[in-house]
Amino acid sequence: MTISRNQLFDLRNLTFRETPSRDDPEKVRAIVEATGFFSDEEVGISVELVLERLSRGDESGYYFLFAEDGKGKLVGYTCYGPVTGTESSFDLYWIVVDNDFQGYGTGKLLDSKTEELVKKMGGTRIYAETSSREQYEPTRAFYRKAGYHEEAFLEDFYAPGDGKIIFTKKVV
Numbered sequence: 001m002t003i004s005r006n007q008l009f010d011l012r013n014l015t016f017r018e019t020p021s022r023d024d025p026e027k028v029r030a031i032v033e034a035t036g037f038f039s040d041e042e043v044g045i046s047v048e049l050v051l052e053r054l055s056r057g058d059e060s061g062y063y064f065l066f067a068e069d070g071k072g073k074l075v076g077y078t079c080y081g082p083v084t085g086t087e088s089s090f091d092l093y094w095i096v097v098d099n100d101f102q103g104y105g106t107g108k109l110l111d112s113k114t115e116e117l118v119k120k121m122g123g124t125r126i127y128a129e130t131s132s133r134e135q136y137e138p139t140r141a142f143y144r145k146a147g148y149h150e151e152a153f154l155e156d157f158y159a160p161g162d163g164k165i166i167f168t169k170k171v172v
Helices: 024-035 040-060 106-120 134-145
Strands: 015-017 063-068 074-082 089-097 125-131 149-159 162-170
Touching (some): 024 040, 024 074, 040 074, 063 106, 125 134, 134 149
Parallel strands (some): 089 125
Antiparallel strands (some): 074 089, 125 162
16 A cells, blocks of 8 residues: 555554554564565564563563554554663664655654653663664664764674664753
């Protein structure tokens, strides 16, 4: 279902929820796989985090924000949580938007709402990491546009020629 620009997606029709439901692991799997960015192992991790939250609640340390369209379709989500051993730092583990809903500001809205939730939880900084591979340039551009700043580059972190770039954002 590709949305044409004539049927301009209206972000005001999105609903948000923080509590995962039993069908979210498969919904998350579907949108993460469909992006074409993530390995099978990474897709599995995205599902594991939802399952961990479902089984352990807040004790899991993983928090979610799910965005759904007016028909209840999952169009994007974030997974975030406090960094153990820190006073007010949070990791943004995942931010994923369904391919059909990219380019409408969905990711920006998810990031903004996640920032608000982090702030309510006492967070002052959000850290996000991504690959240095060329494929991830749109991801890095998204973070820069959303107010994140590159803090570190770890060469060959994921594999030879595939470094880790760590971005940070002050919560305001």
